[in-house]
Amino acid sequence: MPIPLLDLNAQYASIKEEVNAAIQEVLESQQFIMGETVRDFESEIAKYIGVDYAYGCASGSDALLLALMALDIGPGDYVITSPFTFFATGGAISRLGAFPIFIDIDPGTYTLDPVKLSALLKGESPLAERLNLSARDIKAIIPVHLYGQMADMDPIMKLAKEYNLRVIEDAAQAIGSTYQGRAAGTFGDFGCFSFFPSKNLGAYGDAGLITVKDPALAEKVNILRLHGAKPKYHHSLVGINSRLDTIQAAILRVKLGYLEEWTAQRIGVAQRYRQLFTEAGIVTEDWECCSGSCKESGGDECSLTEEQVLLPVERSGTNHRHVYHQYTIRVKNRDSLVKHLKKHGIGNAVYYPIPLHTQQCFSELGYTEKDCPAAICASKQVLSLPMYPQMKEEQIREVVEAVAGFIKR
Numbered sequence: 399m400p401i402p403l404l405d406l407n408a409q410y411a412s413i414k415e416e417v418n419a420a421i422q423e424v425l426e427s428q429q430f431i432m433g434e435t436v437r438d439f440e441s442e443i444a445k446y447i448g449v450d451y452a453y454g455c456a457s458g459s460d461a462l463l464l465a466l467m468a469l470d471i472g473p474g475d476y477v478i479t480s481p482f483t484f485f486a487t488g489g490a491i492s493r494l495g496a497f498p499i500f501i502d503i504d505p506g507t508y509t510l511d512p513v514k515l516s517a518l519l520k521g522e523s524p525l526a527e528r529l530n531l532s533a534r535d536i537k538a539i540i541p542v543h544l545y546g547q548m549a550d551m552d553p554i555m556k557l558a559k560e561y562n563l564r565v566i567e568d569a570a571q572a573i574g575s576t577y578q579g580r581a582a583g584t585f586g587d588f589g590c591f592s593f594f595p596s597k598n599l600g601a602y603g604d605a606g607l608i609t610v611k612d613p614a615l616a617e618k619v620n621i622l623r624l625h626g627a628k629p630k631y632h633h634s635l636v637g638i639n640s641r642l643d644t645i646q647a648a649i650l651r652v653k654l655g656y657l658e659e660w661t662a663q664r665i666g667v668a669q670r671y672r673q674l675f676t677e678a679g680i681v682t683e684d685w686e687c688c689s690g691s692c693k694e695s696g697g698d699e700c701s702l703t704e705e706q707v708l709l710p711v712e713r714s715g716t717n718h719r720h721v722y723h724q725y726t727i728r729v730k731n732r733d734s735l736v737k738h739l740k741k742h743g744i745g746n747a748v749y750y751p752i753p754l755h756t757q758q759c760f761s762e763l764g765y766t767e768k769d770c771p772a773a774i775c776a777s778k779q780v781l782s783l784p785m786y787p788q789m790k791e792e793q794i795r796e797v798v799e800a801v802a803g804f805i806k807r
């Protein structure tokens with residue numbers, strides 16, 4: 399039996415009656431835009447995350463856009479983010495006419511490297527000099543909590559404060575994850591969440607959420623998502639149409655009730671992967687290799703060998719929770735492993751094969767591969783393996799056996 403990267407059928411089967419009833423209820427009410435269901439979901443998820451203000455919107459991409467719009471970011475402004483993320487993070491910045499500053503990742507956690515961030519802000523990096531950043535208006539930082547693990551928020555928040563920068567957390571992959579016991583979305587001025595169907599809390603279509611810390615900015619976001627109108631037909635701002643669909647809110651209300659259980663199961667699957675990979679004798683803990691030579695060379699001199707698999711590096715300490723949106727390993731011959739897994743019917747995916755700083759649409763910004771070599775190296779070696787709450791022991795074993803079979807071939 400093939401093992402998919404993600405099995406949403408298994409999840410739907412387990413909640414089918416509840417979800418169908420929730421959808422039916424919306425159909426009977428004929429209230430498809432906003433309304434009580436959306437408000438109830440917003441207050442329930444605000445409580446779950448631990449924030450005062452949470453607003454549904456049409457997608458995670460729109461959540462990022464709304465946060466930047468609420469800060470009046472536009473042409474002439476510079477916004478710092480990671481190049482190793484889904485396109486939407488960088489796209490939102492560019493769409494508003496602002497300039498994305500891509501800072502390299504920490505190769506262990508694949509999130510924004512605070513050391514590189516500090517160097518850039520101090521004007522001590524080649525990129526800072528080339529972009530003449532001391533003369534620029536840097537407005538905000540968008541740290542991305544990738545694969546379900548949070549960025550290194552302590553140093554990032556400290557630097558943001560020191561340089562008077564706003565923080566927008568891209569928490570699209572990280573609902574329920576924590577850093578020092580605090581949840582994703584509670585650190586920055588904004589938290590942006592996605593309920594794209596494959597995310598840990600997935601809707602049955604596009605959907606998103608934005609959390610806001612400051613009450614005045616919260617009200618601005620609330621208005622911006624409704625074309626800037628309040629009351630209706632009185633436009634104080636030029637906003638967009640980005641609401642959370644009421645049917646999606648009804649579905650998400652049901653699913654939110656299971657999120658903690660599903661997250662615990664994901665963590666269980668990750669632990670099982672680690673045990674089985676370790677028993678197979680192919681694991682290296684030496685991810686430092688990637689912060690050494692790869693950092694400079696973009697992987698050409700990577701010391702990871704063909705006999706090794708690098709497992710996800712969890713932030714040490716008990717107060718950090720990785721919610722395993724993806725279970726992403728690192729191998730030297732990634733593209734051959736992809737072919738091998740396909741042959742064995744095992745789902746897999748590369749997130750992300752092309753870092754944003756080298757995307758064609760950003761070529762005018764003048765970045766080169768060398769600006770973010772750790773991201774380049776990661777893009778050649780990462781591979782996400784099947785991961786979903788309902789994964790069975792036999793399936794986890796089969797995935798590990800297939801990877802081990804390739805490594806030991």
Ligand SMILES: *Cc1c(COP(=O)(O)O)cnc(C)c1O
Nearest residue numbers: 457458459484486570571592594
């Ligand atoms: C999914 C995702 C988004 C965008 O969310 P959509 O709901 O698909 O628009 C943004 N950032 C990251 C890191 C994501 O994974």
